[in-house]
Amino acid sequence: MNTIMTTRTSLRQFERDLQGISGNITLYRRGINEFYLSQYSWIYEQLEAVRPKLEAIGMYERCHDALQQVEAWVQESPEHDEEAELLLLNLSGDLRDVSGIHSEMRQKLKDNPSAIIEDFKTDPDGWLLQEPQEKNDGHSARACLNLSLLKQNHD
Secondary structure (H helix, E strand, C coil): CCCCCCCCCCHHHHHHHHHHHHHHHHHHHCCCCCCHHHHHHHHHHHHHHCHHHHHHCCCHHHHHHHHHHHHHHHHHCHHHHHHHHHHHHHHHHHHHHHHCHHHHHHHHHHHCCCCCHHHHCCCCCHHHCCCHHHCCCCCCHHHHHHHHHHHHHHC
C-alpha cells in the first residue's frame, strides 16, 4: 500500500468515487483514460476503508460484489459498459439514500426553501481545518446539478 495516500474516507466521498469510476468507463473505451483498470485496486482500498460504515448500513457486500462484477464486465468487452455504468450509478444512488446523504440535503432544502448553491458552500477558509481526504469533497458539477434538481422538485 502506498504510504503517501490516505485510505480513510467518508461514505459521501466513497459514493462520489463510485460515480467517478462509472464515468471513467467511457473515457477508458475512448482511450482517454488508459489507466482505468489500475484504478480498481484503489477503489477496493477505499471500499475497505469504509467497510465498517458500509457494514453498519448493510451495504458492504453489495458494494463489493458490484465492484467485482463491473471490473469483470469492463475487462470482458465493451458490450457490457452500459450495464456496468448503470450498476455503479444505481449503487451510488442507493448508497446515498441508505447512508442519509440524500435526506440530509433534502432537509437542508426543506429548512431553507429559497436556498441557493452558495448557501451550502462551506466557509471559504474552512477547508484548512478539514482532514486531507475531505478537501476534495467539494462542489462538483454533479452535486450542483443534483442540488438544483432537488430544489426544483421541492418547489
